[in-house]
Amino acid sequence: MPLLEVADLRVQYQLPGGFLRAVESVSFALEKGETMGIVGESGCGKSTLMKALLKLLPANARVTGGSIRYKGQDLVPLRDDEMRRLRWKEIAYVPQSALNALNPVYRIGDQIAEAIVVHQGKSRQEAWERAKTLFQWVGLEAKRLHAYPHQLSGGMRQRSMIAMALALEPELLVADEPTTALDVVVQDRILQRLMMLQKQLQLSLVLVTHDISVVAKVCDRALVMYAGRVAELGSTRQIFKAPFHPYTIGLLNAFPNVKTEARELISIPGYPPDLSKPVQACAFALRCPFAAEVCHQVAPAPVEVEPGHVAACHRLDQAEAFRDAGRRRRTWEQSLAARSLAPMATQSAPSARKAVGGDPGE
Amino acid sequence: MSLGQVLQLLIRDRLALAGIIIVGTFVLVAIFAPWIAPYDPDQIHRVDGRVARLLPPSSQFWLGTTNLGRDVFSQVVMGTRIALEVGLLAAFMVTFVGTNVGLIAGYFGGRIDAFLMRIVDILYGIPFTPFVILLVSLLEPSIWNVVIAVSLLTWRTVARICRAQVLSLAERPFVKAARVAGASHWRIMYRHILPNILPLALLEMSFVVAWAIIAEASVSFIGFGDPRAISWGKILHSAFIAGAVRTAPWWVAPPGVAIVLLVLGVHFITRGLESIVNPRLRGE
Amino acid sequence: MLAFMARRLLEAAISLFVLLTIVFFVFRLLPANPVDAMVDASLGPEAIARLYAEFGLDQPLWRQYVLYLKNILTKGDFGMSFFFRQPAVDILADKIINTLILAITSLVIAYALGIIWGALLAWHRGTPFETAGITAALAFKAAPEFWVGMIFVMIFAYGLGWFPHSGMREPGYEETSLFLKYFNLDFLRHLVLPATVAALGSIATPTLLMRNTMLEVMHEDFVELAKAKGLSTARIIYLHAARNALLPVVTSLATNLGRAVGGMVLVEYVFSWPGLGREIVLAATRYDYPVAQAAFLMIAAMVMLMNIVADLLYGYLDPRIVYK
Numbered sequence: 001m002p003l004l005e006v007a008d009l010r011v012q013y014q015l016p017g018g019f020l021r022a023v024e025s026v027s028f029a030l031e032k033g034e035t036m037g038i039v040g041e042s043g044c045g046k047s048t049l050m051k052a053l054l055k056l057l058p059a060n061a062r063v064t065g066g067s068i069r070y071k072g073q074d075l076v077p078l079r080d081d082e083m084r085r086l087r088w089k090e091i092a093y094v095p096q097s098a099l100n101a102l103n104p105v106y107r108i109g110d111q112i113a114e115a116i117v118v119h120q121g122k123s124r125q126e127a128w129e130r131a132k133t134l135f136q137w138v139g140l141e142a143k144r145l146h147a148y149p150h151q152l153s154g155g156m157r158q159r160s161m162i163a164m165a166l167a168l169e170p171e172l173l174v175a176d177e178p179t180t181a182l183d184v185v186v187q188d189r190i191l192q193r194l195m196m197l198q199k200q201l202q203l204s205l206v207l208v209t210h211d212i213s214v215v216a217k218v219c220d221r222a223l224v225m226y227a228g229r230v231a232e233l234g235s236t237r238q239i240f241k242a243p244f245h246p247y248t249i250g251l252l253n254a255f256p257n258v259k260t261e262a263r264e265l266i267s268i269p270g271y272p273p274d275l276s277k278p279v280q281a282c283a284f285a286l287r288c289p290f291a292a293e294v295c296h297q298v299a300p301a302p303v304e305v306e307p308g309h310v311a312a313c314h315r316l317d318q319a320e321a322f323r324d325a326g327r328r329r330r331t332w333e334q335s336l337a338a339r340s341l342a343p344m345a346t347q348s349a350p351s352a353r354k355a356v357g358g359d360p361g362e
Numbered sequence: 363m364s365l366g367q368v369l370q371l372l373i374r375d376r377l378a379l380a381g382i383i384i385v386g387t388f389v390l391v392a393i394f395a396p397w398i399a400p401y402d403p404d405q406i407h408r409v410d411g412r413v414a415r416l417l418p419p420s421s422q423f424w425l426g427t428t429n430l431g432r433d434v435f436s437q438v439v440m441g442t443r444i445a446l447e448v449g450l451l452a453a454f455m456v457t458f459v460g461t462n463v464g465l466i467a468g469y470f471g472g473r474i475d476a477f478l479m480r481i482v483d484i485l486y487g488i489p490f491t492p493f494v495i496l497l498v499s500l501l502e503p504s505i506w507n508v509v510i511a512v513s514l515l516t517w518r519t520v521a522r523i524c525r526a527q528v529l530s531l532a533e534r535p536f537v538k539a540a541r542v543a544g545a546s547h548w549r550i551m552y553r554h555i556l557p558n559i560l561p562l563a564l565l566e567m568s569f570v571v572a573w574a575i576i577a578e579a580s581v582s583f584i585g586f587g588d589p590r591a592i593s594w595g596k597i598l599h600s601a602f603i604a605g606a607v608r609t610a611p612w613w614v615a616p617p618g619v620a621i622v623l624l625v626l627g628v629h630f631i632t633r634g635l636e637s638i639v640n641p642r643l644r645g646e
Numbered sequence: 647m648l649a650f651m652a653r654r655l656l657e658a659a660i661s662l663f664v665l666l667t668i669v670f671f672v673f674r675l676l677p678a679n680p681v682d683a684m685v686d687a688s689l690g691p692e693a694i695a696r697l698y699a700e701f702g703l704d705q706p707l708w709r710q711y712v713l714y715l716k717n718i719l720t721k722g723d724f725g726m727s728f729f730f731r732q733p734a735v736d737i738l739a740d741k742i743i744n745t746l747i748l749a750i751t752s753l754v755i756a757y758a759l760g761i762i763w764g765a766l767l768a769w770h771r772g773t774p775f776e777t778a779g780i781t782a783a784l785a786f787k788a789a790p791e792f793w794v795g796m797i798f799v800m801i802f803a804y805g806l807g808w809f810p811h812s813g814m815r816e817p818g819y820e821e822t823s824l825f826l827k828y829f830n831l832d833f834l835r836h837l838v839l840p841a842t843v844a845a846l847g848s849i850a851t852p853t854l855l856m857r858n859t860m861l862e863v864m865h866e867d868f869v870e871l872a873k874a875k876g877l878s879t880a881r882i883i884y885l886h887a888a889r890n891a892l893l894p895v896v897t898s899l900a901t902n903l904g905r906a907v908g909g910m911v912l913v914e915y916v917f918s919w920p921g922l923g924r925e926i927v928l929a930a931t932r933y934d935y936p937v938a939q940a941a942f943l944m945i946a947a948m949v950m951l952m953n954i955v956a957d958l959l960y961g962y963l964d965p966r967i968v969y970k
Binding site: 492607 | 661664665668669672673676777780781784785787788789790792793794796797799800804811904905907908909911912915916923926927930931933935938939941942945946949950953
């Protein structure tokens with residue numbers, strides 16, 4: 001049985017104007033000891049999905065359908081006190097910005113010890129001893145335990161957050177953009193440390209990020225989200241070797257990779273759709289250079305393209321051609337969104353259009 | 363923001379709406395008091411040939427009688443008039459003076475500002491209730507003197523708050539544009555700046571109404587209210603002196619409840635106005 | 647810090663001086679017959695003539711002013727009580743501390759309760775509980791303290807008999823040491839009702855202020871993390887959120903010390919608590935002007951002193967203010 005199984009999850013926000021469908025029909029599974037990266041742009045729903053997993057949704061958000069099964073038990077209907085039994089002991093959380101997530105008036109050591117004292121009933125001394133061990137794991141000196149959050153550097157704070165998350169040796173760790181606020185060098189070190197700990201402790205890890213290169217480094221599996229839906233889901237190797245969804249293709253082309261040959265970085269023109277106005281179409285259609293008529297009329301359901309790899313697109317049969325075309329910048333200027341943003345650019349590219357091999361919905 | 367818009371926003375806020383209804387009810391009671399009160403509040407009643415002293419509530423006297431045989435209910439109803447008169451009068455005076463002082467000080471700045479604010483600072487050092495007591499003991503007891511005594515200090519807060527707002531407004535482009543266009547100081551102050559601080563002035567006025575009603579009740583309670591008028595404070599004054607705390611709860615409770623309800627209504631309206639003036643609070 | 651103190655004391659001295667002047671003119675300009683405010687009309691013509699000479703009431707105004715200032719500032723002479731035929735100072739001197747005790751006790755109670763209450767209200771934002779809580783706080787603000795006092799006496803003193811209905815001690819009290827004079831059960835029993843009533847009168851400010859600061863703090867990430875850690879609600883509200891929201895509320899306590907001292911008047915009167923507030927009411931009712939004037943000036947001086955203490959506390963809590 002998978003450790004974590006999310007089935008057809010839907011999450012909505014209630015706004016003064018109406019509803020915002022932040023997460024729509026998302027399903028995935030995570031086995032014990034696996035790492036899963038949830039990747040997408042801001043506003044794609046990955047943060048909402050993560051908060052739903054942790055049951056930290058704000059008051060105006062609601063899970064309107066689906067289930068989140070942890071070790072077989074559905075978390076969605078659980079009450080606060082029932083969920084509290086799982087928190088930190090089974091499911092822990094490393095938030096994005098350690099400076100804001102640490103209480104400014106207490107020492108780091110006390111904040112780590114708190115979870116141990118409250119959940120395991122140990123004394124403050126024993127908890128501090130354990131905190132020292134945790135600090136060793138993350139590569140921090142024990143004396144730093146006495147510091148206040150503002151006295152530490154960004155990297156140290158992030159490591160303390162990881163130490164705090166591991167305090168009760170949880171089974172599942174959810175990390176929210178764990179390295180976004182840090183510079184690249186520190187970023188890499190922390191990711192290495194995290195990977196090491198994950199293997200040592202047999203942790204299952206869910207990593208939420210907008211940086212696909214982090215997913216490449218750290219994760220076994222990846223879930224690409226767009227506009228609240230699953231665009232593509234599979235093992236990292238599968239997705240990087242052969243992406244099927246045009247959005248994933250675009251994403252891979254937007255991030256540098258030292259291993260492959262140098263080529264230009266391409267960003268996807270246009271903006272994500274307004275989720276308070278749902279439409280009966282593929283959410284990516286307007287920005288997709290390969291969109292056909294059907295794409296503007298029906299939302300595609302995820303389809304298995306190979307064992308363990310699904311993608312939600314109507315034109316999966318053309319994927320190989322799309323991957324080729326996707327490497328060229330001109331291709332991305334063919335989408336409806338790109339053309340409405342820069343009308344001049346599209347008029348001078350008839351050759352590029354031929355190369356695409358599919359008409360952008362004319 | 364127009365008055366209509368302010369009202370619209372207020373009505374949407376549930377507490378503020380409740381406040382408007384409560385205060386509105388009191389206003390109606392005040393206007394129609396002589397018709398609502400079953401008896402003349404000063405009339406001494408007799409039952410079975412004897413003065414109706416300290417009778418508990420009954421169908422004849424809804425809230426019982428005082429130690430002199432007067433109907434408590436009629437007194438409480440008539441007391442509504444003084445409460446609202448003093449509250450509104452004081453509020454107008456205080457807001458008028460305070461807003462103008464704040465406007466002048468904030469706009470002209472420099473020596474005028476320093477001088478005016480020095481006065482305000484000194485006034486801030488004067489403890490309110492003791493000062494009011496001192497004043498009413500020296501003046502003839504009358505409604506006007508109570509209003510003046512209460513108003514003399516209260517404008518200090520309005521002045522400070524309006525001045526702060528004016529200071530931030532005076533730097534805005536539309537003021538500079540008006541100056542360049544040759545508008546006189548007075549024109550800029552009263553036609554350009556004043557409309558922008560009006561919501562704030564209105565909010566302050568709301569605070570003052572609540573404050574003044576309680577201040578008047580306090581003054582009357584001590585015995586310095588207008589002897590010819592009936593006010594809730596005065597009713598409580600008579601009750602206290604007569605030892606009604608021990609003997610007649612029906613005499614002690616109603617006037618206070620009336621004060622609490624009216625002032626609470628005003629507080630609700632004030633909170634509603636506060637979230638209009640500070641849009642930041644509205645988003646909550 | 648020293649320069650700051652010196653500046654504040656100078657400001658206070660100036661304010662005091664201005665206040666003395668204001669009081670002087672108030673007493674001479676307001677009443678129909680200003681002399682009545684200075685001299686007891688019931689004394690008889692020779693006594694009156696002598697007092698005229700002594701107080702220089704036949705002298706030009708500015709001479710009277712100088713005499714007035716001289717008497718108060720050098721001799722502490724506020725005049726003779728019309729009612730008691732004793733120096734006003736003697737009547738008032740031992741009342742000062744009674745007012746202080748009542749003021750400080752009620753303020754501490756109000757803020758302690760207000761902080762807890764405000765934090766709870768913020769936590770239950772948007773629920774009927776919160777609306778009821780805010781209404782309750784506003785209702786306490788709307789209720790005149792003297793009336794609440796009467797109701798409390800009605801219920802708790804006469805009704806239930808738990809506490810005495812007035813006074814500071816039972817009569818016939820004998821105790822020599824200053825400490826024991828105030829720290830004994832009888833005194834505390836007498837303190838409960840007036841302090842509670844005064845506290846309820848000022849509870850709205852800390853409650854609403856705490857609620858507002860808490861609402862801001864509650865959106866902070868560390869509160870969300872505390873929830874994720876599975877901590878109990880009480881722990882999150884008080885140890886994490888409230889702890890951070892406390893500073894503005896504590897500074898509010900400091901700034902309200904002065905106000906509290908001046909605001910004990912009505913509570914003291916209703917409970918016959920022997921403080922300056924009660925004296926000023928009694929003196930005013932008796933038209934005993936020297937005592938009323940003296941009581942007022944003493945209250946104002948105490949308020950100023952409390953404000954200076956508050957500024958010091960505030961400077962300690964937020965060092966930036968000292969260097970302004």
